[in-house]
Amino acid sequence: MGLSLRTAALLILFPAAATNLVAADLEAGVAKTTITPDVTANKVYMAGFGNNRVATGVHDDLWVRCLALATGRDKLALCDVDLIGLFYDDVLKVRAQVKAERPDVTVIVASAHDHEGPDTMGLWGPAPLQSGIDPAYMDTLDNRIATTALMAVALLKRARLVLGRDDHPLLALLQDDSRPPYVKDPHLFVMRLTDLHGAAMATLVNWSDHPETLDSKNTLITADFPHWLREYVEQHDGGTALFFNGSIGGLLSTLGDQVALLDPDTGEVARDATWRKAELFGDTVGDLAVRAVDVNAGARIEAPVDSILIRQKVIFAPIENDGFRVGGALGVFRGRKGLWTDGRPDPTIEQRDLPQFGGKVPYATGHDLQTEVDYIQFRGGGRLLAEIATVPGEIYPELVNGGITRYPGADYPDAPFEPTLRAGMHSPYPMVFGLANDELGYIIPKCEWDSKPPWLLNRKSRWYGEVNSAGPEVAGAVTRSLRELMEGQ
Numbered sequence: 001m002g003l004s005l006r007t008a009a010l011l012i013l014f015p016a017a018a019t020n021l022v023a024a025d026l027e028a029g030v031a032k033t034t035i036t037p038d039v040t041a042n043k044v045y046m047a048g049f050g051n052n053r054v055a056t057g058v059h060d061d062l063w064v065r066c067l068a069l070a071t072g073r074d075k076l077a078l079c080d081v082d083l084i085g086l087f088y089d090d091v092l093k094v095r096a097q098v099k100a101e102r103p104d105v106t107v108i109v110a111s112a113h114d115h116e117g118p119d120t121m122g123l124w125g126p127a128p129l130q131s132g133i134d135p136a137y138m139d140t141l142d143n144r145i146a147t148t149a150l151m152a153v154a155l156l157k158r159a160r161l162v163l164g165r166d167d168h169p170l171l172a173l174l175q176d177d178s179r180p181p182y183v184k185d186p187h188l189f190v191m192r193l194t195d196l197h198g199a200a201m202a203t204l205v206n207w208s209d210h211p212e213t214l215d216s217k218n219t220l221i222t223a224d225f226p227h228w229l230r231e232y233v234e235q236h237d238g239g240t241a242l243f244f245n246g247s248i249g250g251l252l253s254t255l256g257d258q259v260a261l262l263d264p265d266t267g268e269v270a271r272d273a274t275w276r277k278a279e280l281f282g283d284t285v286g287d288l289a290v291r292a293v294d295v296n297a298g299a300r301i302e303a304p305v306d307s308i309l310i311r312q313k314v315i316f317a318p319i320e321n322d323g324f325r326v327g328g329a330l331g332v333f334r335g336r337k338g339l340w341t342d343g344r345p346d347p348t349i350e351q352r353d354l355p356q357f358g359g360k361v362p363y364a365t366g367h368d369l370q371t372e373v374d375y376i377q378f379r380g381g382g383r384l385l386a387e388i389a390t391v392p393g394e395i396y397p398e399l400v401n402g403g404i405t406r407y408p409g410a411d412y413p414d415a416p417f418e419p420t421l422r423a424g425m426h427s428p429y430p431m432v433f434g435l436a437n438d439e440l441g442y443i444i445p446k447c448e449w450d451s452k453p454p455w456l457l458n459r460k461s462r463w464y465g466e467v468n469s470a471g472p473e474v475a476g477a478v479t480r481s482l483r484e485l486m487e488g489q
Ligand SMILES: [Zn+2]
Pocket: 113, 210, 251, 394
């Protein structure tokens, strides 16, 4: 397909792109609600691995947890959900419900990318191209996220923020990276909120890894390692813990022999697909998170936040994935993920003969996916204290930290490098929230894109990644738009 940057450059400034630089006292509120599907009432297809994995029970509850933060007029609700991913359509529904009651609140919804929960994207139903989405569950879910955000805002009260980070070598060892370049994102960031008397309110942890420790055979619903991470943090620091996943493309995984956690009870390495490994994993990252905001931690600061600046941009990312086009036309996404052309919805569907789908199939022909990127600054006393960049998918860490690499076999060997996200972030706490407000799949540097042989580095078979990516132009659309927001454009 001919590549066009025409629509990728069509950037619309969101009407809510508010700028609040009026100094005011920081307020915080936190709320949480379970979103565990009822596995006895309906068939619940579990997301993340193969088709037709039906849930047989619940090990631990799934949650939506929202942290509201405000300085004066503008208010932010950061919500994390224990799900594989949510599309922009659902986030817009959540926002409409919140805005009806609280037009001053900007909501961000990020998925943990849980591989042991329900299918909220449609890709893991009874068979390929048969949706695993339960529309009734999705309606309940959207409503629960919205009401939880509103609850957190209703609980806003004066608060103090402590920021911490850790770059412990262990954090990189907990990320199995299965595709070159072997760039990881080990950086752990923590935001801890207390009330003015020092009582714990909330601890937000931002780190990068696929929650899939229980692997592909498990049929009990669980939040995977974030469940134990949050429990550990709550037991040690009090308050409510939240987990926001980061840059997990490439793909950074908890599975595999590289990720070796020693079980102190047995003296042996905890195995993949065991509850013990997920527990040890959550406890280990939880311990580093607690230490990062400990009074003795070197990278800890008490941050006197007096303004929160929120910039949002709606963008259009060209789609090149035939599977997504056919899936959309067949209703796999249950009406979500509609395509756009020249900035307008484009519902056109044609019949196409595609051998990889067994012959004639319906095919959505629109040019782009509509999505959004956000950039948030926390400022105090005229200083930039911390930042959050939201990314609508699973971004390859080399796009965040640098290290994009040209390899023989690439489909676009001369493609220019996309801008590195953290090179545009200038605070000591440059947080990246992945799968935020959307899930476009993998976000891959164009010069590493490889959907045609020969394969990168002359490998005998295709590398994993492109099949779950919207296309080679997404990385450029996302990173350039974020860098523009960072530069105030
Ligand atoms: Zn993934």
